[in-house]
Amino acid sequence: MTQLALVIDLNVCVGCHACVTSCKEWNTSGSAGALADLMPYGKDPSGAFFNRVQTFEVGEYPNTQTVHFPKSCLHCEDPPCVPVCPTGASYKRREDGIVLVDYDKCIGCKYCSWACPYGAREVDPVRKVMTKCTLCVDRIYDRERPAAERKPACVLACPTSARLFGDIHDPDSQVSQAIREHGGYALMPEWGTHPANHYLPRRRTTSHIHEDELTRTDNPLKVDGLLPRPPKSDPSLDDVMSW
Amino acid sequence: MRPDFSVLFLTTLIGAGQGLFLALFTVQLYALFGQLPAPDGHAFYAHGSVLALALLAGGLLASFFHLGRPERAWRAAAMWRTSWLAREVIVLPGLMGAVLLFGAAHLLGWRPALATLPSGLAIDATVALGIAGTVLSFALFLCTAMIYACLPFLREWASPLTVVNYTLLGGASGFTLAAAFSAWAAPDVTRFLAGWAIVLTLLGALSRIASLVRNARQKPRSTLQTALGIKHPRIVQRSAGFLGGSFNTREFFHGRSAEAVRTIKWTFVVLAFAVPLALLAFGAPRASGAVLAAAFVVQYLGLLAERWHFFAQASHPQNLYYQDIA
Numbered sequence: 001m002t003q004l005a006l007v008i009d010l011n012v013c014v015g016c017h018a019c020v021t022s023c024k025e026w027n028t029s030g031s032a033g034a035l036a037d038l039m040p041y042g043k044d045p046s047g048a049f050f051n052r053v054q055t056f057e058v059g060e061y062p063n064t065q066t067v068h069f070p071k072s073c074l075h076c077e078d079p080p081c082v083p084v085c086p087t088g089a090s091y092k093r094r095e096d097g098i099v100l101v102d103y104d105k106c107i108g109c110k111y112c113s114w115a116c117p118y119g120a121r122e123v124d125p126v127r128k129v130m131t132k133c134t135l136c137v138d139r140i141y142d143r144e145r146p147a148a149e150r151k152p153a154c155v156l157a158c159p160t161s162a163r164l165f166g167d168i169h170d171p172d173s174q175v176s177q178a179i180r181e182h183g184g185y186a187l188m189p190e191w192g193t194h195p196a197n198h199y200l201p202r203r204r205t206t207s208h209i210h211e212d213e214l215t216r217t218d219n220p221l222k223v224d225g226l227l228p229r230p231p232k233s234d235p236s237l238d239d240v241m242s243w
Numbered sequence: 244m245r246p247d248f249s250v251l252f253l254t255t256l257i258g259a260g261q262g263l264f265l266a267l268f269t270v271q272l273y274a275l276f277g278q279l280p281a282p283d284g285h286a287f288y289a290h291g292s293v294l295a296l297a298l299l300a301g302g303l304l305a306s307f308f309h310l311g312r313p314e315r316a317w318r319a320a321a322m323w324r325t326s327w328l329a330r331e332v333i334v335l336p337g338l339m340g341a342v343l344l345f346g347a348a349h350l351l352g353w354r355p356a357l358a359t360l361p362s363g364l365a366i367d368a369t370v371a372l373g374i375a376g377t378v379l380s381f382a383l384f385l386c387t388a389m390i391y392a393c394l395p396f397l398r399e400w401a402s403p404l405t406v407v408n409y410t411l412l413g414g415a416s417g418f419t420l421a422a423a424f425s426a427w428a429a430p431d432v433t434r435f436l437a438g439w440a441i442v443l444t445l446l447g448a449l450s451r452i453a454s455l456v457r458n459a460r461q462k463p464r465s466t467l468q469t470a471l472g473i474k475h476p477r478i479v480q481r482s483a484g485f486l487g488g489s490f491n492t493r494e495f496f497h498g499r500s501a502e503a504v505r506t507i508k509w510t511f512v513v514l515a516f517a518v519p520l521a522l523l524a525f526g527a528p529r530a531s532g533a534v535l536a537a538a539f540v541v542q543y544l545g546l547l548a549e550r551w552h553f554f555a556q557a558s559h560p561q562n563l564y565y566q567d568i569a
Contacts, residue, residue, distance in 0.1 A: 056473075201472065
């Protein structure tokens with residue numbers, strides 16, 4: 001079975017919000033209709049977004065790390081938002097594991113948003129139905145596009161390639177390898193929702209300089225510095241000049 | 244969670260309606276077995292059913308204001324296999340139908356005997372309808388409460404106490420209303436109903452205070468550490484990702500100070516339990532309709548505050564991602 005998902009590398013994310021704006025752009029011009037944007041230039045702007053980037057500071061100065069944390073629907077393998085929906089508008093696709101909302105069936109009761117521990121669902125204040133990340137389902141299967149572009153808008157927009165997209169049930173996929181090799185983890189594992197999206201942790205880049213790396217062991221004259229200049233009569237590489 | 248007044252009215256109104264219907268049928272059962280003087284079917288059962296029906300319909304009407312797309316509300320019955328909300332959507336009109344038929348049968352005197360007990364007592368159609376209504380009433384209490392109790396990560400709600408509270412508090416307000424109503428319609432059973440109202444209010448107070456104690460000792464299972472997957476004791480949020488508000492910053496926060504929440508807690512303890520108990524104890528021996536009606540009004544207002552607190556107290560794990568508001 002296929003379970004499409006995003007893998008987000010927190011070690012690489014620089015918090016530029018390109019995924020947020022590209023997501024908004026794609027999903028506001030998509031077939032499902034415009035994603036609400038209320039008073040975007042007013043005093044209290046509001047609207048529906050499928051993806052948000054938050055910023056956290058970990059540790060105490062001077063030992064701090066700034067973590068930029070993109071969060072969208074995690075497309076849980078056991079999604080708590082689906083069984084609570086009274087109309088069946090909220091559903092998980094069998095063929096690729098994407099959790100979707102049928103906007104034509106949703107009655108806007110908000111119960112699914114209560115049932116999502118991650119706060120991944122947002123009511124569209126204009127359409128009055130629940131909206132959420134679709135993994136760009138209207139894009140990733142679009143045969144009109146070149147294969148390289150059949151990816152969610154956020155993945156294509158990320159300038160640092162912090163977002164990977166693929167099937168986490170396929171052990172050879174790029175995302176499965178990334179999860180396996182870089183310690184990919186799920187959010188709030190305590191609720192047993194088995195989120196499909198995974199996060200790759202921050203990795204601190206350290207280097208150890210050993211003593212023997214500071215002194216040249218292959219230095220026959222035991223002198224650090226320029227070697228004695230060879231006489232002009234010595235053969236040179238190009239037989240023209242000496243150095 | 245943000246207490247939405249449509250849901251506050253829905254749950255308190257249908258709770259009182261269910262309780263009132265249960266009170267009516269309790270009286271009929273006691274009267275059937277000769278434990279109470281039989282009240283006038285027309286004045287007590289039929290008019291009482293109209294009152295119960297009005298409460299249930301008022302709750303149903305209030306629920307529509309909660310929906311973004313109320314014109315599609317009929318769809319909400321579809322997923323009854325998995326969703327307690329869908330089950331409620333089915334059981335509530337079912338109960339309204341049973342109450343309507345129960346009241347109509349009493350009003351029209353349509354009481355064909357369906358069976359005869361060995362003692363010679365005839366079980367007529369109103370008893371059968373009453374039993375159906377009773378089953379549906381309890382089913383509705385279960386459905387309404389399970390909507391909240393089935394969400395495991397809302398720790399304040401995920402408890403059998405939620406079901407017990409909804410049942411007892413709905414029953415208490417319904418029996419208090421029945422006692423007040425009977426002071427005019429059937430004064431012979433007023434003391435009986437007021438007695439049960441006192442018992443249910445006392446039990447409701449016990450279980451609701453038990454849930455308050457439980458929630459005060461609740462330790463959150465999700466923390467900022469599990470929400471982000473970063474194992475460090477000190478994590479500070481620097482940005483929520485946007486400057487204005489969003490659905491996430493409005494729907495999951497009550498927006499009142501801790502002081503206000505505490506005030507409302509004590510308000511409901513006094514209004515839903517203490518004052519009605521005193522008024523019931525005072526009004527029951529005198530069968531005073533005015534005092535008992537006051538008891539119901541005060542208790543209903545108290546239950547609105549109780550429901551407000553029920554929502555406000557529940558802290559959703561998504562709030563971890565909005566530290567500045569939480």
